[in-house]
Amino acid sequence: MKNNTYMCLLRSSTGECEQPSASEMELQYAKYQAWQQKFADNILDMGNKLGSAGSVVRQESASDGPYIELKEIIGGYMMLTAATLDEAITVIKESPMVANQGTSIEIREICTP
Amino acid sequence: MSQTDRVEHLFRHEYGKLVALLLRRFGVQHLDAIEDAVQWAMAQALDFWCRDSIPDAPSAWLYRVAYRHLISEFRTTQRRNSLITEHLSTLASEVIELEEASFAGEMSDSMLRMMFITGSDAIPIESQLVFTLKSLCGFSIREIALRLFITEANVYKRFSRAKAQLKTQTLELDMLSNDQMLARLPSVHRVLYLLFTEGYLSSHNDTAIRRDLCEEAIRLTSLLAASNVGDVPAGYALLALMHFHLARISTRQDEFGSLLLLEQQDRHKWNKQQITLAMTFLAQSANGDIISRYHVEASIAAEHCLSPSFSQTPWEKIVASYELLHNIAPSALHRLNQAIATAEWKGPEAGLAVLKSTDFPEWLGRSYHWYTVYSDLLLRSGEITLGRKYADLAIATAPTDSIKRLLSKRLLER
Numbered sequence A: 001m002k003n004n005t006y007m008c009l010l011r012s013s014t015g016e017c018e019q020p021s022a023s024e025m026e027l028q029y030a031k032y033q034a035w036q037q038k039f040a041d042n043i044l045d046m047g048n049k050l051g052s053a054g055s056v057v058r059q060e061s062a063s064d065g066p067y068i069e070l071k072e073i074i075g076g077y078m079m080l081t082a083a084t085l086d087e088a089i090t091v092i093k094e095s096p097m098v099a100n101q102g103t104s105i106e107i108r109e110i111c112t113p
Numbered sequence B: 001m002s003q004t005d006r007v008e009h010l011f012r013h014e015y016g017k018l019v020a021l022l023l024r025r026f027g028v029q030h031l032d033a034i035e036d037a038v039q040w041a042m043a044q045a046l047d048f049w050c051r052d053s054i055p056d057a058p059s060a061w062l063y064r065v066a067y068r069h070l071i072s073e074f075r076t077t078q079r080r081n082s083l084i085t086e087h088l089s090t091l092a093s094e095v096i097e098l099e100e101a102s103f104a105g106e107m108s109d110s111m112l113r114m115m116f117i118t119g120s121d122a123i124p125i126e127s128q129l130v131f132t133l134k135s136l137c138g139f140s141i142r143e144i145a146l147r148l149f150i151t152e153a154n155v156y157k158r159f160s161r162a163k164a165q166l167k168t169q170t171l172e173l174d175m176l177s178n179d180q181m182l183a184r185l186p187s188v189h190r191v192l193y194l195l196f197t198e199g200y201l202s203s204h205n206d207t208a209i210r211r212d213l214c215e216e217a218i219r220l221t222s223l224l225a226a227s228n229v230g231d232v233p234a235g236y237a238l239l240a241l242m243h244f245h246l247a248r249i250s251t252r253q254d255e256f257g258s259l260l261l262l263e264q265q266d267r268h269k270w271n272k273q274q275i276t277l278a279m280t281f282l283a284q285s286a287n288g289d290i291i292s293r294y295h296v297e298a299s300i301a302a303e304h305c306l307s308p309s310f311s312q313t314p315w316e317k318i319v320a321s322y323e324l325l326h327n328i329a330p331s332a333l334h335r336l337n338q339a340i341a342t343a344e345w346k347g348p349e350a351g352l353a354v355l356k357s358t359d360f361p362e363w364l365g366r367s368y369h370w371y372t373v374y375s376d377l378l379l380r381s382g383e384i385t386l387g388r389k390y391a392d393l394a395i396a397t398a399p400t401d402s403i404k405r406l407l408s409k410r411l412l413e414r
Helices: A022-038 A085-093 B003-007 B010-026 B028-051 B058-077 B082-097 B100-118 B125-136 B141-148 B152-168 B178-201 B207-225 B233-246 B272-285 B293-306 B315-328 B332-346 B348-356 B368-380 B384-397 B401-411
Strands: A004-013 A043-049 A055-057 A062-064 A072-082 A103-110
Touching (some): A004 A085, B010 B028, B010 B058, B010 B100, B028 B152, B100 B152, B100 B178, B125 B152, B125 B207, B141 B178, B178 B233, B332 B368, B368 B384, B384 B401
Antiparallel strands (some): A004 A072, A004 A103, A055 A062
8 A cells, every 4th residue: 555655743832841850851762762663664754853943934025933823833843654644643643742731743744746 | 772771761860970970060059050951951862862863872972962051051141250261161172082981980970979969967868868869860859759758849948958058068079088978978878778768668659669769779879889988888788788678679569559568478579689689788798897777777688588488587686686776776666676576586575575665756656657566566465455446546647548458457357
């Protein structure tokens, strides 16, 4: 079966939250590892962080900042491969990133002609 | 080795090392900025290592990132501080020249010095304990509160007290002489002992949480014993004591999480390797003329671990050991234990006689420990009415449900 490629955009609200401790980060890392191993076949590229500086260019003008909404920024992206959108959703739903408060992940298929 | 194995406890263990190393370099007065920088470096690591892979030298990676962050913080917030100019000039060369081997050595050395810095008489022991957990073991205020059964506000207060006190000590970590470190060694041992017993004796239901503290204590105690200053008989005795106890930890609860008494524990499940290791440390501790409380406590733990069954326990030796322990470190708690061992050796009436010959302080005389022992010995010697009365008191004052269940099983269903 032909697999589709999906781009996942990580959005997080910019609210102040308490810094996790070393032992909490250790747990977080273990969760990431487990997730990456489980879905190794689906994860094409863990992607990267996106800088917070940027600009939105429209016909009329360029506006400051990459903000979708005032309080939400796209913090990073990653690439998945999956047979269906549902499968991609399953992979993302189990990821530790979703568990972070204030984080939402948008999944979009990359269309190839 | 898989990635996960390499990283198990890496964050937590590196945290203390990095904080210690940076404190040594920049001074205790920058503790807050240093903790922030280390935390920041770890957040970066979490992000980059998840996307990519762990670098070959994760410690050096973390150190570089934390160091740079700290320097840039200093640059923006404390321009006038002469410290920066002093350190900035060496920054470039230093970071590049880091060699993993000598680096690792310097790290553990800094950890040790940190333990001694906090071992000052001016800092209350409970504040020392919290400081150790926070800055050397990488636990958050919330996690410490959970592990020590105190409120977060209380943890914060203790931590602040230690921090405030440390900042008034102008002495640098390198300025502690060998003699000063030796003088503080008992206090460092005491904190490690407390750290272990908090984990081991706590009535927390979650075994993993209790294990954490025990393992942290063993890690730091091992580090200490491997150093010049800490290479003393009492240090090995402390290590032996910890390993003897930890060998039994998994048998202290049944499959439903209820606490089990020594008599009911499955001795086959005690960790034999760990007992052997403990014996090795105990042999190493049998040196010199000073017998510490850790020696005596380790020997009591050893008698239990080596005895093939509860009934074959050499109670007379244990009674003698508690007598000795009480002479070295007088505590009514030791007398209470002695009463229990005496009852096993010579019968409940002899145990009661030990209780009656001792003045128990109020904090113990009104605790469920004392009520339990007293009730148990009364019931066993046939004084049912009085025994029941104290059994009720014991159950009413027990701190957790699992202990209440254990007590009513032992005292009332006989």
